[in-house]
Amino acid sequence: MRSLRVLVVDDEPDVRLLLRLQLEGHGHQVTDEAADGEEALNACRLDPPDIVILDLLMPRMSGFEVIPVLRADFPDVAIVAYTAVAGDFVRNEMARLRIPLVLKTANYAPVEGALRAAIAQDS
Amino acid sequence: MGVDKAEVDLLRRRVLNVVGHELRTPVSTLAGLAEQLVDCDDERLRQEITEGVVRNARRLDRLVDDLLLASSIETVVPVGSSELVDLVDVARQTWDGPPIVSFSGTAQARCRPEVAHRALAALLDNAAKYGEAPVTVTGVTAGAVATVDVASGGPAILDAELELATELFFRGERAVTSHPGLGIGLAVARTLARADGGDVSVRSGNSGGLIARLELPAP
Structure with a gap:
């Protein structure tokens, strides 16, 4: 897959650090990090990414x-x-919005799979 | 003693949800960061990752402590003998966080100091984590009851959440989205207060936020 420009949004700095290391280790560029929705919007205004990984x-x-x-x-x-726990409501809501959902994990593969799915869906 | 299956199911779901949510993030982050350390030869980055590993390991350590406390909450037995204590003084001595708390009044109670200390620590911790500064601690002794109100600002709390706030493993919407935790602090405070003839209750402030009240017998 081509290199993507990714905005990482999570209120936990260590989660952002891990995602940044994983994404950069797989050839993607992290455009910025944000700790909440408002910061994410500001980051998008300054430098729109290809994709947002969103807690x-x-x-x-x-x-x-x-x-x-x-x-x-x-x-x-x-x-x-990107979330720690997803019950039926969250799964159904993300399916309705056609947003790939990844449960927080040490394993990077599901993140890469979701990036591919989201980009394919939007192209 | 009969056991209400619906209540057991509700508690089980609440426990699994809270534990799952509060464990998954530090566990996955800890494992992921540890894997990153293996191949990292940048000294500055190694230091940053190592600090993250330690933070998440400590967070898990605290979670285990809280889970063990929660597992024995119904049999929490405070130690020591009753003494005359000013609950506002105890609150002042207990608080070691940032200077966002102000104290006023007195509340002379007869209780075990451990009860006052642990209950007030839980109320203050709850206010500082989930409310908005400033936090006020106000004491009063009226008749046979010594009362301390710990008030914090913030949005109004839903009535449905207020009813459940002192239940074990309950976490309000604001708590879930703001700070890690298991939802046991107020439940522990209530159990301790009741052991010494008192109670813990919560209500909304006049202009939003939360007021948590500790009542203990006055001398």
């Missing part, structure tokens, strides 16, 4: 809250949801 539960502005804004303001930016 769903964050303080201030959550992933759920920022998704419709991202879709409206940055329709060309793909989204991958």
Whole structure:
């Protein structure tokens, strides 16, 4: 897969660090990191990425809250949801929005798979 | 004693959800960062990753402590003998976080110091984590009851969440999306207070936020 420009959004700095290392280790470029939905929107305005890896539960502005804004303001930016636990509601909601969902894991392969799925879906 | 199956199912779901959520992030982050260390030969980056490994390992250590505490919450037995204590003084001595807490009034209670200390520590921790600064601690003794209110700002809390706030493993929406935790602090505080003839309750503030109240018998 071609190298992607990725914005990493998670309120936990260590999760962002791990994703950055994994993404860069697989040839992608991390354009920026954000700790909540508002920071993610600001980062997109400054330097729109190809794709956003988005934690769903964050303080201030959550992933759920920022998704419709991202879709409206940055329709060309793909989204991958990244969360610790997903019950039926989250799975159904992400399926309805056609957003690939990855459960937080040490294994990078599901992240790469979701990036491919999201980009393929948006192209 | 009869066991309500619906209650057991509810508690089981609540435990699995909270534990799953609170364990998955530090476990996956710890494992992922440790793997990154293996091939990292950049000294500065190794240091950054190592610090992340240690942070997440410590977070897991605290989670295990909290789980063990939660597993024995119904049999928490405070030690020591009852003494005359000013609950506001105890709160002042207990708080060792940032200077966002102000203290006023007095609340003379007769209880075991451990009860006052641990219950107030839980109330203050809850206010600092999930409320908005400033936090106020206000004491009053009226008749047979010594009362301390720990008030923090923030959005109004839903009535449905207030009813469950002192239940074991319950976490409000604001808690779930803001700080790690298992949802046991207020439940532990209530159990301890009841062991000494008191109680813990919560209500919304007049302009939002949360007021957690500790009541203990006055001398």
